[in-house]
Every structure is written in C-alpha cells, then in structure tokens.
Amino acid sequence: MSQSADLIMEKHFDPVGARVGMWLFLFTELLLFGGLFLLYAIYLNKYPDEFHYASSQLDQFVGALNTIILLTSSLTMVLSVGALQRNSRNLSMLFLVVTFLLGAAFLVNKYFEWGAKIHHGIYPNSAELLQHPQGEIIFYGLYYTMTGLHGLHVIVGMVIMLFLLVFIGRKRSTVMTMAHGNLEKLLGKSLSLTGPKNQKIWQSEPISEEVQEIKLVVKGLITQEKMNSNAVKLENSGLYWHLVDIIWIFLFPLFYLIAI
Amino acid sequence: MDNKHEEHQLISYGTYIMVWLALLTLTGLTITVAGLNLKNFAIVAAICIAGFKSMLVLNYFMHLKFESALFKNMVYITLFTLVVIIGLTFTDISFR
Numbered sequence: 001m002s003q004s005a006d007l008i009m010e011k012h013f014d015p016v017g018a019r020v021g022m023w024l025f026l027f028t029e030l031l032l033f034g035g036l037f038l039l040y041a042i043y044l045n046k047y048p049d050e051f052h053y054a055s056s057q058l059d060q061f062v063g064a065l066n067t068i069i070l071l072t073s074s075l076t077m078v079l080s081v082g083a084l085q086r087n088s089r090n091l092s093m094l095f096l097v098v099t100f101l102l103g104a105a106f107l108v109n110k111y112f113e114w115g116a117k118i119h120h121g122i123y124p125n126s127a128e129l130l131q132h133p134q135g136e137i138i139f140y141g142l143y144y145t146m147t148g149l150h151g152l153h154v155i156v157g158m159v160i161m162l163f164l165l166v167f168i169g170r171k172r173s174t175v176m177t178m179a180h181g182n183l184e185k186l187l188g189k190s191l192s193l194t195g196p197k198n199q200k201i202w203q204s205e206p207i208s209e210e211v212q213e214i215k216l217v218v219k220g221l222i223t224q225e226k227m228n229s230n231a232v233k234l235e236n237s238g239l240y241w242h243l244v245d246i247i248w249i250f251l252f253p254l255f256y257l258i259a260i
Numbered sequence: 261m262d263n264k265h266e267e268h269q270l271i272s273y274g275t276y277i278m279v280w281l282a283l284l285t286l287t288g289l290t291i292t293v294a295g296l297n298l299k300n301f302a303i304v305a306a307i308c309i310a311g312f313k314s315m316l317v318l319n320y321f322m323h324l325k326f327e328s329a330l331f332k333n334m335v336y337i338t339l340f341t342l343v344v345i346i347g348l349t350f351t352d353i354s355f356r
Contacts, residue, residue: 020330020334027334030338030339031338034342034346037346038346041349042353064291071280074283074317074321075276078276078320082276086270242321245321250310253309253310257306258303
C-alpha cells in the first residue's frame with residue numbers, strides 16, 4: 001500500500017530528473033555561446049591591435065557596474081531558492097523581486113551604453129562604422145551579437161521570474177464536497193472547527209435531513225507538495241540565471257578590459 | 261529514495277554571501293590586472309580569473325559541489341568538449 005503511494009509520488013515529483021533536463025539545456029546554451037567565444041578568440045588573434053583599440057572605446061565603468069549588478073542578482077537568486085527550500089515564501093518572493101529589478105537595472109545600463117554607441121554612428125553596417133578598419137568592424141559586430149544575445153537571455157530570465165512569482169504567490173482554494181449517500185451517517189451530528197490547541201473555533205447546527213450537501217472550502221491553502229514543486233521550478237530557473245551570469249563573467253573582460 | 265534527502269541539503273545564507281564577496285573581489289582583481297599593461301599575458305590572466313569565478317558560481321550558486329557524480333560528470337565532459345573544440349581550432353589557426 002505504502003509502496004504504491006510512493007510510486008505515485010515518484011511519478012509526479014522527480015526533482016533529480018528535472019535538474020538533469022535543465023543541465024542538458026544549459027549545455028546547449030554553453031555551446032551556443034562557446035561558438036561565439038571561439039569566433040571572438042580567432043578574430044582577436046587575427047586583429048589584435050584593432051580589437052585593443054575598439055575595446056578602449058567601450059565604457060569600462062558601465063561594464064564593471066553591470067558585472068557587479070549581475071553578480072549581486074545571482075546572489076539574490078540563490079537566496080530566493082534557499083528561502084523557498086526553508087519554506088519562507090514571502091522572503092523567497094522578496095529576493096526574486098530584487099533579482100528581477102537587478103536584471104532590469106542591467107538592461108537599463110545596456111540601453112544607455114548601446115544608445116551612446118549608436119548615437120555616435122557605431123552600429124552594424126552603419127556608414128560611420130564601415131569606414132573603420134576591418135578588425136574594428138568585426139569587433140563591434142561581435143560586441144553587438146554577443147552582448148545582444150546575452151541581453152535576450154536576461155530578458156527571458158526576467159520573464160521566467162514573473163511566472164515564478166505567480167506560481168509561488170498563488171494561493172488556491174481547495175473545495176471538498178460531501179453529498180447525499182455519505183451524509184446519512186452524519187445525521188444529527190454537527191461539524192466543528194478546532195484550533196491548533198484543540199480549542200473549538202466554530203460549531204455548526206446539527207445536520208438535519210434537509211441538508212443536501214456539505215462543502216468545505218479552504219482558502220489560501222498551500223500544500224507541502226506545491227511548495228516542493230515550486231522549489232524545483234525556482235531552483236532550475238536559478239540554474240539558468242547563473243549560467244547567464246557566468247557568460248557575462250567572460251564577456252566583461254573580453255570586451256571591456258583587453259584594452260586598458 | 262536517497263535523492264529526497266539530498267534534495268534538502270541546505271546551504272547557509274552566510275556561505276552564499278561569502279561566495280558573492282569573493283566574486284566581487286575577483287572582479288576588482290580582473291580590473292586591476294587589466295590596468296597593469298601585461299600585453300599578451302593580460303588576456304590569459306583575464307580568462308583564468310573568469311574561469312575561477314565561474315567555478316565559484318558553478319559549485320556554490322549552482323550547487324554542483326553538492327550534486328551526485330552524475331551531474332559532475334555531465335558538466336565536466338561538456339566543458340572538456342568545449343575546451344577540445346577551442347583548442348583544436350587554435351592548433352589549426354596557429355600553424356597556417
């Protein structure tokens with residue numbers, strides 16, 4: 001009996017399997033960016049001087065600020081996961097909101113950074129950029145592609161966080177109904193609600209033959225199962241967010257620092 | 261069934277904050293090293309520091325340190341593949 005109950009649990013709740021799946025997806029992301037890093041490395045090798053010069057034109061301060069923002073967002077993400085594992089829903093959601101805002105701050109900085117470059121006429125295929133040496137054109141091409149693709153991942157991560165806030169914040173009402181057949185046994189008896197210390201909070205009228213149905217509505221109930229399944233979702237989204245952070249850890253020195 | 265116990269191996273908030281401080285310190289170090297004008301060594305130093313930072317994120321924030329051998333093997337085989345791809349490409353372009 002208990003074995004079959006375990007089997008059913010296994011079917012619905014497989015955190016290890018879910019994590020394996022998430023990691024496999026992350027590997028595809030790693031190879032996607034890996035290919036671009038390879039492209040970067042080869043062109044750096046071919047045009048070292050142009051890459052150094054173009055890199056010196058980027059704003060190191062904004063780059064460093066965004067690094068600090070993303071590293072901090074990774075911290076708040078992992079704290080959010082830790083809080084949910086400890087069953088503190090509100091704290092978890094608070095950390096998740098902070099993570100979301102840090103992601104937004106990262107994108108705002110990126111917007112101003114790209115905006116300044118575009119304002120100076122430096123964007124792929126612009127008349128201004130095409131007059132620069134070949135190495136610089138490639139550097140900026142890679143810069144827009146790689147930081148742009150990374151920025152897209154940040155946006156996706158933030159959308160996932162919004163979904164998680166709904167999942168974790170949602171309180172569902174549970175309705176239990178007793179009808180007809182079962183009610184005969186309860187005739188003449190009454191329903192009561194007792195508190196945690198066995199004190200009686202509420203007692204109903206005795207159940208008469210006129211009663212057709214008894215409906216029990218529990219509002220705002222969050223089961224441990226729901227909590228665990230949300231923790232798995234949050235943990236796996238956290239893995240994605242940290243990968244986005246790791247990619248930035250490499251993008252930052254390669255694009256912003258090689259020239260100093 | 262063991263998996264369920266592993267699942268709730270909690271890591272203290274303090275550990276996470278220490279890792280975060282280490283990551284910020286290493287970011288400062290990358291910027292300092294980049295300012296030293298080490299020419300070709302600069303890029304090697306930057307990659308090494310970034311690699312070390314990634315290991316911190318992987319092991320602590322992504323919990324790889326506390327995962328079973330299955331996860332560790334999966335990740336290291338993937339990283340090894342990536343290194344081989346990049347390494348082999350460089351043996352090609354360096355000897356053209």
